[in-house]
Amino acid sequence: xxxxxxxxxxxxxxxxxxxxxxxxxxxxxxxxxxxxxxxxxxxxxxxxxxxxxxxxxxxxxxxxxxxxxxxxxxxxxxxxxxxxxxxxxxxxxxxxxxxxxxxxxxxxxxxxxxxxxxxxxxxxxxxxxxxxxxxxxxxxxxxxxxxxxxxxxxxxxxxxxxxxxxxxxxxxxxxxxxxxxxxxxxxxxxxxxxxxxxxxxxxxxxxxxxxxxxxxxxxxxxxxxxxxxxxxxxxxxxxxxxxxxxxxxxxxxxxxxxxxxxxxxx
Numbered sequence: 326x327x328x329x330x331x332x333x334x335x336x337x338x339x340x341x342x343x344x345x346x347x348x349x350x351x352x353x354x355x356x357x358x359x360x361x362x363x364x365x366x367x368x369x370x371x372x373x374x375x376x377x378x379x380x381x382x383x384x385x386x387x388x389x390x391x392x393x394x395x396x397x398x399x400x401x402x403x404x405x406x407x408x409x410x411x412x413x414x415x416x417x418x419x420x421x422x423x424x425x426x427x428x429x430x431x432x433x434x435x436x437x438x439x440x441x442x443x444x445x446x447x448x449x450x451x452x453x454x455x456x457x458x459x460x461x462x463x464x465x466x467x468x469x470x471x472x473x474x475x476x477x478x479x480x481x482x483x484x485x486x487x488x489x490x491x492x493x494x495x496x497x498x499x500x501x502x503x504x505x506x507x508x509x510x511x512x513x514x515x516x517x518x519x520x521x522x523x524x525x526x527x528x529x530x531x532x533x534x535x536x537x538x539x540x541x542x543x544x545x546x547x548x549x550x551x552x553x554x555x556x557x558x559x560x561x562x563x564x565x566x567x568x569x570x571x572x573x574x575x576x577x578x579x580x581x582x583x584x585x586x587x588x589x590x591x
Contacts, residue, residue, distance in 0.1 A: 327575075327576050328363055329363065329364045329573060329576045329577050330360065330361060330362065330363055330364060331358065331359070331360045331361070331362050331363075331364045331387070331388050331422050332360035332361060333364070333573075334364055334367060334388060334390075334569065334573065334577075335355070335360060335424060337568075337569070337572055337573070338390075338424075338426060338565075338568070338569075341433065341435070341463055341568060342426060342429045342430040342432075342433045342436065342463070343429065344429055345429075346428070346429040346432045346433065346459065346464065347427060347428045347429040347432075348428040348432075348467075351394070351397075351427050351428045351429075352394040352396060352397055352398075352425065352427070353394060353425050353426060353427040353428060353429045353430075354424065354425065355422070355423075355424055356394055356395060356396055356423040356424065356425055357413065357416060357417060357422065357423050358388075358416070358420075358421065358422025358423060358424070359420070359422065360422065362387065362420070362422070364387065364388050364577050365385050365386065365387045365388075365577065365578075366381075366384055366385050366386030366387065366388070366577055366578040366579070366580060367386055367388045367389075367390060367569060367573075367577060367578070367579050367580065368380065368381040368384060368386040368388070368389045368390070368580045368582060369389075369390050369391075369562050369565050369566055369569075369579070369580065369581055369582060370389065370390075370391050370392070370562065370582035370584065371391065371392045371393060371555065371558060371559070371561070371562060371582070371584075372391060372392070372393050372395075372584075373389055373391045373393075373395040373412055373416075373423060374408070374412060374584070375408070375411060375412055375415065376584060377389065377391075377412075377582055377584065378412055378415045378416060378419070378421065380580075380582065381421060381580075382419060382421075384578065384580045385578070386421075386578065386580055387419075387420060387421050387422060388421070388422045388424065389416070389421055389422070389423050389424070390424050390425075390426060390565060391423070391424070391425050391426075392425070392426060392427060392430075392437075392558055392561050392562070393425065393427060394425035394427055395409060395412060395413065395423060395425070396409075396413075426561075426565060430561065430565075431467070431512060431513065432455070432464065432465060432466055432467060433463050433464065433465060434462070434463050434464065434465040435463065435564060435568075436465070436561065436564070437512035437513065437557070437558050437560075437561050438452075438465060438467075438468055438469040438510055438511060438512055439465055439469065440512075440560045440561065440564060441469065441490075441510040441512055441531070441557065441560075442469045442471050442510060444489045444490060444560070445471075445473070445485075445486070445489060445508060445510070446473065446474065447469070447470075447471025447472060447473065447508055447510075448471055448472050448473075448474065449471050449472050450465075450469055450470070450471040451465075451466075451469070451470060451471070452465050452466025452467060452468060452469060452470075453466070453467055453468030453469065453470055453509055453511065453518045453521040453522060453525065454466055454467040454468060454518060454521050455467050467511070467518060468509060468510065468511035468515055468518045468521065468522075468532075469509070469510050469511070470507065470508065470509040470510075470522065470525050470527055471507075471508060472506055472507050472508070473505070473506050473507075473508060475506070476504040476505065476506040477504065477505055477506070478503060478504060478505070479502050479503065479504075479505060479548070482505045482529070483495050483497075483550070486531070486550070486552070490552060490556060490557075491556075491559075492552050492553060492556045493590045494590055495550050495551070495552055496535070496550070496551040496552075497540075497548060497549060497550045497551070498540040498541065498543060498544040498548065498549045499541075499544040500543070500544045500545065500546070500547060500548040500549070502528055502529065502548040504528070505528040505529050505548070506528055507525075507526060507527050507528045507529075508527060508528065508529055508531065509521075509522035509525065509527035509529065509530040509531070510530075510531045510532065510557075511530075511531075511532040511557075512532070512533070512557040512558045512561075513532070513533055513534070513554055513557060513558055514532070514533055514534040514554065515530075515532030515533065515534075516532065516534065516535050516536060516539050518530070518532070519539060519543060519547065519549065522547060523543070523546050523547050527547060528547075528548060529547070529548040529549075529550055530547055530548070530549050530550070531550045531552055531557075532549075532550075532551065532552075532557065533551055533552060533553055533554040533556070533557045534551070534554055535549055535551045553586070553588065554588075555586040555587070555588060556586070559586075562581055562582060563581065566579050566581050
């Protein structure tokens with residue numbers, strides 16, 4: 326069997342979603358580890374946790390690719406008793422490399438927002454922001470906006486949204502919107518793009534983590550729908566596996582994390 330190094334996996338990923346595509350505040354890329362080591366297996370997840378480290382060890386994977394970086398902002402100490410510190414120490418002790426694909430893959434055409442658009446069947450897709458920042462066929466930009474094949478009433482659209490994204494509930498503002506055709510999306514926390522969705526005359530903007538005042542301050546401007554952070558990004562794991570499968574499936578195991586959403590609904 327061909328020997329594959331961890332850096333070979335990383336190079337293949339960064340060819341499609343370069344690190345310079347990430348937002349300024351982000352920390353995508355290598356978090357810790359030795360990229361010169363042979364890759365025994367890749368474990369793909371949304372968040373790195375103690376459970377994920379244990380699962381990776383069970384599957385003999387020494388590379389964990391997560392969507393969210395475990396070290397997002399600067400840290401001044403590694404406290405073994407904290408969740409973050411425990412995970413970092415366990416990864417180091419077990420020689421597991423941690424790598425994050427966050428906003429660089431969010432901004433890719435095939436990434437989080439592209440997937441949401443695919444799931445909803447949106448046509449004539451373009452970005453909500455930074456759409457012309459990079460001249461690359463894989464580049465989309467921040468958020469996405471497109472059109473349904475035909476207008477649909479709000480209630481039917483919400484039922485459709487819940488079905489195709491497999492979500493339990495939708496939180497929305499009081500905007501009166503009888504028909505929906507032009508749809509804007511942003512996986513994760515996308516409130517910063519509300520004004521862009523309004524300027525582009527979207528009928529609805531779908532994202533996560535919308536604040537109370539963002540809801541009520543825009544209820545005369547645009548229909549806002551919050552679907553949950555996990556729910557909006559859940560499909561990126563399968564996409565990363567699919568990307569790696571094209572080149573590495575015959576050489577290293579590719580394992581998909583099945584940890585459920587940590588946010589529960591009653």
